[in-house]
Amino acid sequence: MLIGSGGREHALAWKLAQSPSCDTLFAAPGNPGIAEEAELVALNTADHTAVIAFCAGHDIGLVVVGPEAPLVDGLGDSLRDAGIPVFGPNQKAAQLEGSKGFTKDMCAAANIPTAGYKRHDSKASALAGLDEFQPPYVIKADGLAAGKGVIIAENRAEAQAAIEDMFGGGFGDAGAAVVLEEFMTGEEASFFALTDGRDVVAFGSAQDHKRVGDGDTGPNTGGMGAYSPAPVLAQALQDEVMERIIRPTVAYMAAQEMPYSGVLFAGLMLTDEGPKLIEYNARFGDPECQVLMSRFQGDLVALMFAVATENLSTAPSPSFSPDTALTVVMAAQGYPGTPQKGGAISIDYVTQAKVFHAGTAEKDGQLVANGGRVLNVTAMGHNVTEAQRNAYAAIEAIDFPTGFYRRDIGWREVEREAAL
Ligand code: AMP
Ligand code: GLY
Numbered sequence: 185m186l187i188g189s190g191g192r193e194h195a196l197a198w199k200l201a202q203s204p205s206c207d208t209l210f211a212a213p214g215n216p217g218i219a220e221e222a223e224l225v226a227l228n229t230a231d232h233t234a235v236i237a238f239c240a241g242h243d244i245g246l247v248v249v250g251p252e253a254p255l256v257d258g259l260g261d262s263l264r265d266a267g268i269p270v271f272g273p274n275q276k277a278a279q280l281e282g283s284k285g286f287t288k289d290m291c292a293a294a295n296i297p298t299a300g301y302k303r304h305d306s307k308a309s310a311l312a313g314l315d316e317f318q319p320p321y322v323i324k325a326d327g328l329a330a331g332k333g334v335i336i337a338e339n340r341a342e343a344q345a346a347i348e349d350m351f352g353g354g355f356g357d358a359g360a361a362v363v364l365e366e367f368m369t370g371e372e373a374s375f376f377a378l379t380d381g382r383d384v385v386a387f388g389s390a391q392d393h394k395r396v397g398d399g400d401t402g403p404n405t406g407g408m409g410a411y412s413p414a415p416v417l418a419q420a421l422q423d424e425v426m427e428r429i430i431r432p433t434v435a436y437m438a439a440q441e442m443p444y445s446g447v448l449f450a451g452l453m454l455t456d457e458g459p460k461l462i463e464y465n466a467r468f469g470d471p472e473c474q475v476l477m478s479r480f481q482g483d484l485v486a487l488m489f490a491v492a493t494e495n496l497s498t499a500p501s502p503s504f505s506p507d508t509a510l511t512v513v514m515a516a517q518g519y520p521g522t523p524q525k526g527g528a529i530s531i532d533y534v535t536q537a538k539v540f541h542a543g544t545a546e547k548d549g550q551l552v553a554n555g556g557r558v559l560n561v562t563a564m565g566h567n568v569t570e571a572q573r574n575a576y577a578a579i580e581a582i583d584f585p586t587g588f589y590r591r592d593i594g595w596r597e598v599e600r601e602a603a604l
Contacts, residue, residue, distance in 0.1 A: 185210040185239065186222060187229050187259070188250025191513075191542030191560040192470035195477040196250060196484075197221040198538070203485035210242065216551060217541025229254055232262035239268050246271065246489050252467045255446075256282040256328060269492035273466050276442035280433070281466040284333075284363045285326045291461060294436040296429050298461040299453075300366040307351035310362045314343055317364055325350050326361035334404075336367070370455040371596075372462065373414045374472050375422065377430045377450070378487070380496040381443030384434050386426060387502055388479065389417040390472040391596070396520055398592045405520040406557060409593030411510040411568055412475035415600070416454060425452065425459050433464070445491060471511045474540050474560045478509035510571035511562040512579060514589045516543070519556035527553040527586025537563040537578030558587055568597035 186197050186209065194217040201209050201221040211222035212229055227234055239247065247263055249255055249272035258275035272278075279286040285303040290296070299322070304310035314321060321343035325333035333355055337343035349355070350362050376387040392410035396402040417425070429450060437444040449465035449472070468476065477484075481503045490499035516523035523543075529551045531539055540562060543555015561578050565571030572594045579589065 185212060185225070185242075185244045185246075186214075186218075186248045186250060187212055187235075187254055189213050189215045189218070190250065190470055191540045191557060192468055192473040193250040194218050194221070194540040194542070195474040195560075195562075196248060196468070198540070199477045199480060199484045200248065203483045205483055205489070206485045210244070212238075215541045216544050216546045217539070229259065230257065232259055235259065236262060236266045236268065239263070239266070244268060246485060246492060248272070248488055250467065252278065252281050252328065252465065255466050269489060271488040271492050272446045273444050274442065277437055277444040278466040279442075280437070280444065280448070280464040282328055283326055284324050284463065285361055287461075287464055288363060290433065290436050294432045296432050296461055297458060299368045302364050303361060304364065305361050307347060310347045310351070310364065311344060313364050314340060314347075317366060319343075320367045322365035322367050323347060323350070324363040324365065325355040326363060327355075327357055368453040368455055368460055368462070370453045371416055373417045373452050373454060374469055375417060375425050375430075375450045375452055376468070376472075376476065377426065377448045378491050378496065378502070379434045379444060379446070379448060380491045380494045381434070381438055381445045382494065383496040384426070384430055385496065385502055386422060387447065388412055388476045388504055389414040389422065390469065390475055391416070392469065392472055393590060393593055396515075396590075398590055399595075403520050405515075407469065407471050408513045408515070408590045409511055410469070410471045410475050411508055411571060411594050411597065412472065412479055413504075413508065415568075415597060417452075421454070421459055425450065429459065429461050445494075470542075471513055471557075471560050474511045474562050475509035476504075478511075478538065478562050478564060479504040479507065481505060505564070507564050507566055508568050508571040509562060509564050510568060510575050510594050511540070511560045512575045512589050512593050513542070513557050514559040514561065514579070514582065514584055514587045515557050516553040516555070517586050517588055523553070523556040524586050525552075525554060527584065529553060529558070529582070529584045529587070532581040532583075534561075534578045534581045536574050537561055539578070539582070553584070553586060558584070567601055568594040569601050572598060
């Protein structure tokens with residue numbers, strides 16, 4: 185059974201359903217796209233007793249948790265306690281995503297390269313703490329803030345305003361503590377690894393586009409598009425990330441008796457001093473997962489089951505297509521603010537691309553927008569340029585008048601490929 189309802193989960197459902205070792209796939213709550221791959225279950229996934237009862241009643245052999253909120257809420261613990269194998273970390277281990285301060289303290293203790301930082305539990309100390317940093321100031325709400333808890337302030341006044349806002353409750357409970365960080369420069373890339381708490385394997389790279397507008401302008405979003413692999417993360421860099429960042433993290437978590445099990449998603453800054461950790465996520469990226477799953481070759485259920493049952497060392501090494509996958513997010517007008525709901529969508533026959541549903545619903549037989557990010561149009565190619573061409577060609581077959589999308593997903597690599 186898969187938990188979640190976004191584009192990431194549609195991509196996971198699509199691969200899980202293709203797995204030779206998958207008999208029946210359920211998804212809770214799912215979405216209209218996921219309904220094509222799985223049997224949807226109307227479960228309140230915050231009600232752990234109900235989830236466990238469903239699993240017991242349907243002989244569920246593996247639960248895959250897509251989003252971070254249920255993990256930080258301890259769904260992994262509840263399922264493990266009930267003897268149900270689960271792909272995703274326990275609550276304490278999910279602190280790697282749930283508390284930026286926890287992760288920074290770990291980096292300090294385990295000598296993992298990251299930006300210098302100071303954690304503050306009061307407004308007064310955070311305001312005074314700005315003295316130790318230079319602009320641009322990096323200010324982070326400690327807890328989960330749906331990807332919006334990071335403020336890069338150009339000057340002291342903006343930095344003070346951000347701190348006031350965080351301690352004033354502007355980010356809910358997430359802002360009860362604040363982390364101030366040194367500003368890092370470089371190119372960003374995402375790296376994924378699977379671990380069962382002891383063994384670790386690399387699970388691919390990607391780059392996403394966080395800003396809403398073409399040319400990486402405008403407000404931050406959850407991600408407007410992505411591609412995999414990320415050529416900037418050459419093999420030597422990936423090896424360095426495994427040795428200096430991922431393995432020490434897994435070892436630290438095990439030593440602290442909160443072994444991390446599931447996927448570790450490292451957001452990296454490729455600085456002049458080498459790769460540094462920006463943040464961890466306890467789940468796959470969205471939309472990075474859509475491009476990873478498009479390239480993954482193998483039995484995903486078997487691999488995730490091996491992770492869930494601490495048998496990763498016996499599983500075959502993950503294998504990926506050498507081709508590039510690229511996804512373009514179609515969002516509803518208004519996103520990342522309040523998105524327009526209910527806009528009609530029609531999808532003609534799309535060739536050479538897979539359209540993952542992120543925020544869709546079905547209303548009186550009509551597919552409509554039901555969220556900020558609505559569709560993820562995902563295509564393959566021999567390089568980024570070709571994958572980009574295929575993805576945008578597929579968008580032509582989609583009629584979504586109240587939607588919009590970026591026209592330049594993959595631009596950095598397209599420029600580099602043109603210069604080759
Ligand atoms: P996060 O949610 O921690 O990934 O941060 C969101 C975005 O803020 C990152 O993708 C970076 O673009 C930026 N960011 C976060 N921390 C830093 C930092 N220390 N230096 C520069 N940029 C940062
Ligand atoms: N696309 C970035 C994330 O999933 O956090």
